[in-house]
Amino acid sequence: MSTTIWHNPRCSKSRETLSLIEEKGEQPTIRKYLExxxxxxxxxxxxxxxGIEPRALMRTKEALYKELGLADVADDETLIKAMADNPKLIERPVVIKNGKARLGRPPEAVLEIL
Incomplete structure (x- = not known):
């Protein structure tokens, strides 16, 4: 089954994760999730x-997170909508394969599903 990475080429962790996937002989589908x-x-x-809550997938140190006042939001659906409307808030990279997903923080974490 194919591997997909939600990738931001400007992010070093995302680039490192992509390299690890390719080193394993995988040719992942690269989704530039910001675009x-x-x-x-x-x-x-x-x-x-x-297996995580929405806030755990968010870049809580991002200026936009503070600007939108998301630290004070308790409703999961509001946080999910904020990520869909502002993908810059999504922590990266996310790797998906065979019905499993891992956050590439650290990049080696994705090796569990490859």
């Missing part, structure tokens, strides 16, 4: 595969 933002449903699916 091709995931939908609310896709974000929900990824959260379920990762």
């Amino acid at each position: 091709d933002a995931p939908s609310i449903e896709e974000i929900r699916d990824i959260l379920e595969l990762l």
Whole structure:
């Protein structure tokens, strides 16, 4: 089954994760999620595969996170919508394969599903 990476080429962790995947002989589908933002449903699916709450997928140190006042938001659906509307808030990279997902922080974490 194919491997997909939600990738930001400007991010060193994302580039390192992509390199690790390629070193394993995989040719992943590269989704530049900043240009091709995931939908609310896709974000929900990824959260379920990762087994984490929405805030754990968010870049909480991002200026936009503070500007939007998301630290004070307790509603998961509001946080998910914020990520769909502002993909810059999504922590990267996310790797998906065979119905499993891992966050590439550290990049080696994705090796569990390859």
